[in-house]
Every structure is written in C-alpha cells, then in structure tokens.
Amino acid sequence: MPRSFLVKKYFTNKKPNYSELEGQHGPRFAVVPERFPPAELPTEHGSVVPSFPGLVWDMGALPLSFAPVSPTTPSAPLDLSSPFSSSSGSSSSSGDEDEGRTSDPPSPDPTERFQCAHCGKSCSSPTALSRHQLSHCGRAETSVIAPAAITTAATTVSPSGRSSFHCKHCPKEYTSLGALKMHIRSHTLPCVCTTCGKAFSRPWLLRGHIRTHTGERPFSCPHCNRAFADRSNLRAHLQTHSEVKKYQCGTCSRTFSRMSLLHKHTVSGGCLSTQ
DNA sequence: CTGGGGACGGGGCCC
DNA sequence: AGGGCCCCGTCCCCA
Numbered sequence A: 001m002p003r004s005f006l007v008k009k010y011f012t013n014k015k016p017n018y019s020e021l022e023g024q025h026g027p028r029f030a031v032v033p034e035r036f037p038p039a040e041l042p043t044e045h046g047s048v049v050p051s052f053p054g055l056v057w058d059m060g061a062l063p064l065s066f067a068p069v070s071p072t073t074p075s076a077p078l079d080l081s082s083p084f085s086s087s088s089g090s091s092s093s094s095g096d097e098d099e100g101r102t103s104d105p106p107s108p109d110p111t112e113r114f115q116c117a118h119c120g121k122s123c124s125s126p127t128a129l130s131r132h133q134l135s136h137c138g139r140a141e142t143s144v145i146a147p148a149a150i151t152t153a154a155t156t157v158s159p160s161g162r163s164s165f166h167c168k169h170c171p172k173e174y175t176s177l178g179a180l181k182m183h184i185r186s187h188t189l190p191c192v193c194t195t196c197g198k199a200f201s202r203p204w205l206l207r208g209h210i211r212t213h214t215g216e217r218p219f220s221c222p223h224c225n226r227a228f229a230d231r232s233n234l235r236a237h238l239q240t241h242s243e244v245k246k247y248q249c250g251t252c253s254r255t256f257s258r259m260s261l262l263h264k265h266t267v268s269g270g271c272l273s274t275q
Numbered sequence B: 001c002t003g004g005g006g007a008c009g010g011g012g013c014c015c
Numbered sequence C: 001a002g003g004g005c006c007c008c009g010t011c012c013c014c015a
Helices: A018-035 A126-137 A177-188 A203-214 A231-241 A259-267 A270-274
Strands: A114-116 A143-145 A153-157 A163-167
Touching: A163 A177
Parallel strands: none
Antiparallel strands: A143 A153, A153 A163
16 A cells, blocks of 8 residues: 555665655645644545646645544544653654554653562663562563553563563564554554544555545556556556566466465465466 | 455564 | 654455
8 A cells, every 4th residue: 555655766776765755745744633623624625636647746635634533533442542642752743643642652750660560669761670670589571560651561571681562452562662652553543534534553554545535546557557546556566567477386387466366376276277 | 266456554674 | 762654465356
C-alpha cells in the first residue's frame, strides 16, 4: 500500500530526497489536525482526484481528510490512551494522528521510574534497577515493573542485561521501546479515517486508505497507462510486464509475479502438471 | 484454477 | 529517540 506516497524514481536504491517534497506536504500534515476538524471531508469535492502527471504526488486535499483520531477512536476501549494524554510524551511530531491519544508511553514519573519487584525500590533507569537487583540475588533477570504510567507494556531485563519490552495486549516482545510503541499502535489504531471511520495504526496507512476514497493513484506504470494508489501494488504490477517473474517454482522453474501465486501453484501441485 | 488488482500490516532503515 | 517512509508480504476478491 502506499506505505509511501512520495515521488520516487523507480529502479533506484537510493531514497528520494524527501526534503524536496517537504514543502509540499510535510508542513501541511503538521498542521492538519488543528486546521481541519475531523468532520471535514476532502475529497468529495472531487477536487482531489487529480490528474496524475506521472508519479507526481498531489497531497493537496489529503490534509482535509487526514484527521486525527476521532473521539470514537478504538483506542479508548483499550484503555491505552488516557495515561498518555499528557503532552510531555508527544514529541510526536505533527500530532497528526495521536493528538494525545497516542499509545506511546509517556515519560515516567521521575520519582517512580523502575521499581524493583523484590523490595519496591524505585530506580531511575533499567540499568540502575538491574544494578540494584543484583543486590538481592546477584541476578538481574527479575521482572521490572514498568513505570506506573506505562500501562501498555512491561519491561523485563534479561540475564544478559538487555531489556525486552512486552506488549500488554498480546504476547509480542520487542527489544526496543520504540519497536514496542510502534507495535502498540496496531492495537490502539490512532489514525482514523474521517470518511468511513476505519482506523489504522500509522498515518501513512491512513493516507493510503484515504486514496481509496479519493481515487488518487500517484503511482503510474511506466510500461502501460495503469496507475496505482499503492506502490506495492505497482511493484506487483510491474512484475506482470516482466518476462521472468520474481518468484520461481523450485520444481518446475515456472515464475510468478507474486509470492502468493507461487504458493498457490505449489500447494495446488500445479508444477507437477506442468512438467 | 490462475493471474492480477486492491487494500492493508509490520519490521527495518534513515533522517 | 522518535517519526516517516520503504520494502516485503498477506489476504481477499474478481475476471
């Protein structure tokens, strides 16, 4: 999907110079939430569906629909938001999505950072806690009670001293808080489409979804006139123009444009019949 | 059944 | 450190 909606030269490994585009969409996104109440809809004015000159990305109308979480955001039932509504944790750049409802854990209370599960002593950091815990049994593997404010996850420190972050809502575990926070968004779904109410974990997922409403297709196939809203879909489409597809059956050497097709081919025993 | 498009999710990397 | 974006992948549906 449009995990990306920026102009990019195909066939290059280098990332595009986003800064060049920033003047077009960055700032707009940054102010969207305040400028555009969630109720507003962009696209129905038709003005959005643009003519797409090649891959030119027209973000023109997106901000309108790119609203922050609505009050009915599913994050509420998950009980993740409230503790994080403090503005402290929201370096969250544009606030284009979270608006205080972010799932991101807030900065813990400095006076009650990491608590020892054994004696309740509060430490200022996982490292300090680990050190402290050594005083109990010489090991630091004990569970670290995450800061009270962090209700979304529990942190544990492995015997090796590396912290791991557990999602409160599922068994997933991450080695960095950032990864966990990212994951938690898939539970809180802070990005809500103002058109249909569908919620997404990340802003760009929402942007891509919005294209399904606007009909915008910024990604054009250089070989035919087809255009796509999703770069991944264009990529898959490009495979159809290729003589030799990306995915090859190990048995019959037949190639497929998609992994799923290869999989289906394999499962169905298609390679047997083609041999 | 196969091929292809639409929509979306998540990890990793870069800034 | 956190956010934004890319890549890879999956699932569903339709012709």
